[in-house]
Amino acid sequence: MALRRFDIEAGGDSFAFKPETEPNIEFWLGKYPEDKKRSAVIPLLWLAQKDNDGWLSEPAMRTVADRLGMPYIRVYEVATFYTMFKLAPVGKYHVQLCGTTPCMLRGANDLKKVCEKKIGKKMAVTDDQRLSWEEVECLGACVNAPMVQINDYYYEDLTPESLDEILGKLGNGVDVEPGNFVDRLNSAPEGGATTLKEDTLYNGSRNSVKGLPNLPESDAEEEPKSEAKGKPDREAPTNVDREEPKEEKLEAAEEGVEATQDAEKQIEGTRPEPLEIDGKQADDLKRISGVGPKNEDQLNSLGIHKFSQIAAWTPENVQWVEGYLSFRGRIERENWVGQAKTLADGGETDFSKRVDSGDVDSSREEGED
Structure with a gap:
């Protein structure tokens, strides 16, 4: 070193x-x-x-x-x-350019040339004190290479042109939103996801599945067949696109709702009673340790909005919610009910204090510092 x-x-x-x-x-x-x-x-x-x-x-x-x-x-x-500590003055916007192998293979060397052109040699600071840069080892965003970290934020999937534009704006005092600089979400494929898109993968309706795929024939349920041997009981898609009549779409939507309701009926336990309230009256369920933004949204979709509701859950309610959320044993292990009782009575927990002080990242609202 x-x-x-x-x-x-x-x-x-x-x-x-x-x-x-x-x-x-x-x-x-x-x-x-x-x-x-x-x-x-x-x-x-x-x-x-x-x-x-x-x-x-x-x-x-x-x-x-x-x-x-x-x-x-x-x-x-x-x-x-520790190289995370800078021992000499840096610019208002300090660029850390990853030069490790994945980023190098994806064009990091071209990004270095942009930094040298716009800022100067490594660790140089521009005359207006706005920009400085250095090359660092892996920043852990290889799938979005090449990338840089500017102050606390990542700017990913860069090209020499996009980095030049970013540095130009920062040099003129214009903030630039961090994130991806190609058409994709996080590390998903460019243009959007192409697989695992079915809603049933994420809405809990598959929790009632009892068997596993690829079991031996004696254990697996046979797929319905048509009269023609080996042919699935469904029509193969044609190459001609057609618009389904509105009546068929409506029937399909109703069948989807019924399927979800049937799946819920097969979950063991008792579903908690939902509560319809004004959004402003809802409690911040993220103050419960184990309930992040996604879990809170799922609970809200079940009509669970108040600490008092969770505090009143019976073992049968806990069993049902764990089955619906695929959280076997987690609610009891993390003591959601006990935490909710404390919060419903106006008390605080160590975790809720950390949430209130802004020290829990997953409990902050999107876009909040």
Whole structure:
């Protein structure tokens, strides 16, 4: 590993954490006993870097050492070892360009040329202090290569043209939305998904399936056959597209609803009573440990909106919901009912406190910082 030294002259003589950072510091210190609080050195160095325009000055490292009661040299050792810590000033927008093999094979070297053209040599900072860049090892987004991380966000599936446009906008003070820069969602195929598109894969209607595919013939249910031997009892699709009459579409939709209802009837246990309420009256079910945004949506679709409803679940209700959500044993294991009783009575749990303070990523609303 290359020798890394911090910039003494650029760091000034003093550093202080921002007032709004203090709750985060207390959160991390609260994770460790008083005599083990030096275990928080990495998160506190990260917070110091955030408060110091993206890099660690020597006074910032000393401040962290004083907070943790550590010798200065021990903090310096940590800061100089991990490349996540920058030891010299960086731009307002610091670009970390992945140059590891998958990104290199997909064009990372061409992206480097763009950075050199728009910014300069590695770790150079533009005269207006807006942009800087460096090459880093794998950032864990190989499927979306080539990509860069700018401050805290990923910009993926890049081309020299798209990166040039991104840097041009950031250089002019215009924010750029992170994410994919081709027509695909996350790491799905370009143009949209081509397989696993059936709604029944995700709506719980398949929970009633009792058998497994590809079982021996003696155990597997035979597929209905037509009179012609070996031919499935259905018409093969033709090459001629046709629009189904509205009556057929309506019948198909009604059959789908009936199939879902039949599937629900086959789930063991008793379905909880639904509750129809105004959306503003609903509780934030994500304050229950184990209930993320997706689980909350599924519960809401069942008419479950209040802590008091979950608190009143019987063992038969728990069994039914676990069957519907394919959560065998999870609700009891994570104590949803006990948590809901505490929250319904106006109390708090350790998890709900973390949600309320914004420390649980999966409980934040989409688009929230």
